[in-house]
Amino acid sequence: METHPTTVYLALGTNLGDRPQNLRRALAALSPVAQPRRASAVYETLPWGIVDQPLFLNMVIEAGTYLAPQALLRELKALERRLGREEGVRYGPRLIDLDILLYDEMVIDLPDLSIPHPRMAERAFVLVPLCDLYPHGRHPRLGETFAALRARLDCSGVTFWAGPEAVWPFAHYPEQEVK
Numbered sequence: 293m294e295t296h297p298t299t300v301y302l303a304l305g306t307n308l309g310d311r312p313q314n315l316r317r318a319l320a321a322l323s324p325v326a327q328p329r330r331a332s333a334v335y336e337t338l339p340w341g342i343v344d345q346p347l348f349l350n351m352v353i354e355a356g357t358y359l360a361p362q363a364l365l366r367e368l369k370a371l372e373r374r375l376g377r378e379e380g381v382r383y384g385p386r387l388i389d390l391d392i393l394l395y396d397e398m399v400i401d402l403p404d405l406s407i408p409h410p411r412m413a414e415r416a417f418v419l420v421p422l423c424d425l426y427p428h429g430r431h432p433r434l435g436e437t438f439a440a441l442r443a444r445l446d447c448s449g450v451t452f453w454a455g456p457e458a459v460w461p462f463a464h465y466p467e468q469e470v471k
Contacts, residue, residue, distance in 0.1 A: 297356030300326060300364065301394040301426065303409070303418055307339065307348040308387045315349060315459040317375055318388050325367040326355035331456035332421035338449035340415060345385045349453060352393065352421040361395050365405050368392065393422065399432050408432050416447040 302322075306314040315334065322328055332352045339345045357364055368390040377387045393409045400407040408431060412418045419442040422429075427439040434441070 297327065297358055298396050299394075300355050300357050300392060300396070301422060302326065302353050302355055302368070303350065303389070303391040303393050303412075303421075304353065305337075305348050305350045305389040305391075305417070306387060307346040308385050311349040312454075312459050314375070314388050315351065318371070318390060319353070319460045321371055321375065322353075322355065325359065325371060326357040326364065328353045328355045328460065330354040330425055331460050332424035333455055334453045334459055335417065335421055336451045336453040337417040340417060348417065350417045350421060350450075351456065351459070352418070352425060354425050361392070361398065361400055361407060362402070362405055364395070365392060393418065394429075394432070397432050413441045414445070416442070416445045416450045419445060420447055420450045 304315055304318055306318075308314075312334075319328060319331075330353065334349050334351045337348045337350050339348060359367060372388050372390055375388045377389070391409055392405075392407055393412055395407045398407055409418070412422070413431060413434060419438055423438050423442050427437065427442075429438050430436065431438065431441060
């Protein structure tokens with residue numbers, strides 16, 4: 293039996309309704325699925341995939357979980373539904389989106405779950421907030437640091453919106469390094 297929680301990095305995003313409140317509700321509801329430890333800043337980002345939709349608020353959290361990867365995914369999807377997310381167009385607008393970016397240093401390839409998140413290295417809205425927390429971490433497949441991956445992307449569509457305390461009053465926010 294695992295006695296210490298596994299470290300995971302989760303991406304949170306929203307572009308419908310009261311976006312800050314959507315993030316607050318998601319962070320408050322995460323426990324006991326995953327206990328948030330640290331949070332990135334909140335960034336306002338251009339939509340990815342389908343561009344004709346409202347701007348997103350995105351952030352990344354570091355959390356601890358005792359759940360196995362597939363159980364964590366099931367619980368996160370159930371939490372999205374409880375928070376009001378409805379099925380819609382892929383990459384379309386959403387009330388809340390919770391994605392597993394990293395599960396410790398594991399590489400998982402299953403029909404319903406890929407870890408690390410399969411498109412995280414191409415998405416500035418993921419790498420910018422992830423680098424707030426884990427810039428020197430290495431992508432488990434690519435072997436490069438997250439800061440190096442971020443440096444290759446156009447990050448102009450990712451704008452600082454607020455510190456994590458705007459949506460999570462208990463946030464521990466690491467000092468920003470010069471980007």
